[in-house]
Amino acid sequence: xxxxxxxxxxxxxxxxxxxxxxxxxxxxxxxxxxxxxxxxxxxxxxxxxxxxxxxxxxxxxxxxxxxxxxxxxxxxxxxxxxxxxxxxxxxxxxxxxxxxxxxxxxxxxxxxxxxxxxxxxxxxxxxxxxxxxxxxxxxxxxxxxxxxxxxxxxxxxxxxxxxxxxxxxxxxxxxxxxxxxxxxxxxxxxxxxxxxxxxxxxxxxxxxxxxxxxxxxxxxxxxxxxxxxxxxxxxxxxxxxxxxxxxxxxxxxxxxxxxxxxxxxxxxxxxxxxxxxxxxxxxxxxxxxxxxxxxxxxxxxxxxxxxxxxxxxxxxxxxxxxxxxxxxxxxxxxxxxxxxxxxxxxxxxxxxxxxxxxxxxxxxx
Amino acid sequence: xxxxxxxxxxxxxxxxxxxxxxxxxxxxxxxxxxxxxxxxxxxxxxxxxxxxxxxxxxxxxxxxxxxxxxxxxxxxxxxxxxxxxxxxxxxxxxxxxxxxxxxxxxxxxxxxxxxxxxxxxxxxxxxxxx
Numbered sequence: 425x426x427x428x429x430x431x432x433x434x435x436x437x438x439x440x441x442x443x444x445x446x447x448x449x450x451x452x453x454x455x456x457x458x459x460x461x462x463x464x465x466x467x468x469x470x471x472x473x474x475x476x477x478x479x480x481x482x483x484x485x486x487x488x489x490x491x492x493x494x495x496x497x498x499x500x501x502x503x504x505x506x507x508x509x510x511x512x513x514x515x516x517x518x519x520x521x522x523x524x525x526x527x528x529x530x531x532x533x534x535x536x537x538x539x540x541x542x543x544x545x546x547x548x549x550x551x552x553x554x555x556x557x558x559x560x561x562x563x564x565x566x567x568x569x570x571x572x573x574x575x576x577x578x579x580x581x582x583x584x585x586x587x588x589x590x591x592x593x594x595x596x597x598x599x600x601x602x603x604x605x606x607x608x609x610x611x612x613x614x615x616x617x618x619x620x621x622x623x624x625x626x627x628x629x630x631x632x633x634x635x636x637x638x639x640x641x642x643x644x645x646x647x648x649x650x651x652x653x654x655x656x657x658x659x660x661x662x663x664x665x666x667x668x669x670x671x672x673x674x675x676x677x678x679x680x681x682x683x684x685x686x687x688x689x690x691x692x693x694x695x696x697x698x699x700x701x702x703x704x705x706x707x708x709x710x711x712x713x714x715x716x717x718x719x720x721x722x723x724x725x726x727x728x729x730x731x732x733x734x735x736x737x738x739x740x741x742x743x744x745x746x747x748x749x750x751x752x753x754x755x756x757x758x759x760x761x762x763x764x765x766x767x768x769x770x771x772x773x774x775x776x777x778x779x780x781x782x783x784x785x786x787x788x789x
Numbered sequence: 790x791x792x793x794x795x796x797x798x799x800x801x802x803x804x805x806x807x808x809x810x811x812x813x814x815x816x817x818x819x820x821x822x823x824x825x826x827x828x829x830x831x832x833x834x835x836x837x838x839x840x841x842x843x844x845x846x847x848x849x850x851x852x853x854x855x856x857x858x859x860x861x862x863x864x865x866x867x868x869x870x871x872x873x874x875x876x877x878x879x880x881x882x883x884x885x886x887x888x889x890x891x892x893x894x895x896x897x898x899x900x901x902x903x904x905x906x907x908x909x910x911x912x913x914x915x916x917x918x919x
Contacts (some may be wrong), residue, residue, distance in 0.1 A: 736851075
C-alpha cells in the first residue's frame with residue numbers, strides 16, 4: 425500500500441522533525457529529543473500531528489441502531505456531545521480495534537479509529553450495519569491535532585474561545601475559529617489535561633502555525649506520545665490490543681457496557697464468569713533498562729509472559745512496560761525478570777497508571 | 790547534519806572515539822553516534838579489570854530507540870568507568886567528547902592506533918554516510 429503523507433509534513437521538516445513510517449503513514453517521530461518532548465508535555469503544552477488516525481461517520485435512526493450491535497460502545501444511550509471509548513470485536517471477542525465514539529447528533533456518530541485499521545474497520549462496520557444506515561470514511565479530509573498538557577487550556581481558549589474551558593472530560597463541542605466550525609474534544613492519550621482538534625485538511629497548516637504561535641507550545645512526535653501513554657498504562661493497538669486478546673484479558677472491563685448486546689459479548693461474559701488465563705499488567709524496571717516489544721517475562725527462570733510495549737520513563741527515571749502474563753502471577757508487587765537479547769533485568773509488577781498525579785481531570789473554577 | 794569531530798582523537802568505523810594519554814585511552818561515542826542513537830537512557834558499567842580486544846565488545850548502551858554495543862577502539866584492560874553516567878546517561882548526548890566519556894582502557898598495544906582514523910579521515914567517513 426502506498427505510504428500516506430501528512431499534509432503538515434513541511435511544517436514538521438521546518439522544525440527538524442525525524443519523519444518515519446508509522447501505520448502506513450509517514451509521521452514525525454521526534455523533533456530532536458523524545459525525552460524532552462515528553463517532559464515538556466507534562467509541564468507545559470505540546471501539539472501532536474495525529475492526522476493518521478481515521479474518522480468514520482455513521483448515520484442511522486437510533487430506534488433501529490444496528491451500530492449498537494456492531495461495537496461495544498452504547499451508542500444510542502450515550503448523550504449527544506459526549507465521547508466514549510470502546511472496541512470493535514470479532515465474533516470470538518478478540519479486539520479488531522479500539523476506538524472513540526463521538527455522538528454528533530441523535531442520529532449521527534463519528535468513530536475515531538487507528539490508522540492501521542481504518543479500512544478494515546470501515547468494511548467491518550459497513551458489513552454489520554443494516555440498511556438504511558450509512559457509513560462514510562472521511563479520514564483523508566481531516567487533520568487531527570492533539571493539544572496536550574497542563575497549559576493546553578490557555579492555548580485552546582485563545583484559539584477557540586472561553587467556551588472550551590467548559591468542556592468536561594470526554595465531552596466535545598463545535599467551536600468557531602479559522603473561519604469555520606470545528607470539533608474540539610476534551611480527550612487525549614497523554615494523561616494530561618488536553619484537547620483533540622479536528623479540522624478540514626485545508627486548514628491543517630493554519631491551525632498548526634496558529635498553535636505554535638502561542639506561548640509555551642512546542643511540537644512533540646509519536647516517540648513522546650508513546651512514553652506519555654505508557655506512563656499512564658494506556659494500551660496501544662497492535663501491542664497490548666490484538667485479535668488474540670480480549671478487553672477482559674486487557675483489564676479494560678470498565679469501558680464495557682455488559683447490559684447491551686454486541687458482537688463478541690458471549691466470550692467476554694464467559695471470561696468474566698470463569699476467569700482468564702492471561703492478563704495485561706504494567707511493570708517497572710529496577711534500573712534504567714528498557715523493556716521492548718516481545719521480550720520474554722520470566723519468574724524463577726521460567727517464561728510466564730511477554731512484553732507488549734516498553735519505554736524509558738523520564739518522570740520515573742526507569743524503564744517501564746506492559747505485557748501479558750499468566751493470570752496467576754498478575755499481582756502488583758510480583759517480581760519478574762525481563763529477558764532481553766542483552767541479558768535479563770529485574771522488574772516489579774505495578775498497578776497502572778505509573779504516574780498518579782497529572783492534570784488530566786483538571787476542572788475550571 | 791553538522792557533525793562535531795574533535796581534533797587529536799582517534800576514531801572507529803563504529804563511531805567510538807579514543808583519546809590517548811600516556812598508557813591510557815579514554816573512550817566514548819562520537820557526536821554522529823549520539824545523534825543517531827537519540828536520547829541515551831542507560832550505559833552499562835563494564836567490569837573494571839576486564840580484558841578487551843580492539844573492535845570487540847566493550848559494553849552496552851541503550852537509547853530511547855534501541856539497545857546497542859560499544860566496541861573497544863584499542864585492546865587492553867578496562868581501568869575506569871564514568872560513574873556520572875549511572876544517574877546522567879544523557880551526558881553522552883550533551884557532551885559526548887568531554888563529560889560524557891564512557892570508559893578508560895589501559896592500552897596494551899599502542900601500535901593499534903594504525904587501525905583507527907584520525908579526525909580528518911573520520912570527518913570524511915561520517916560525511917559519506919549521510
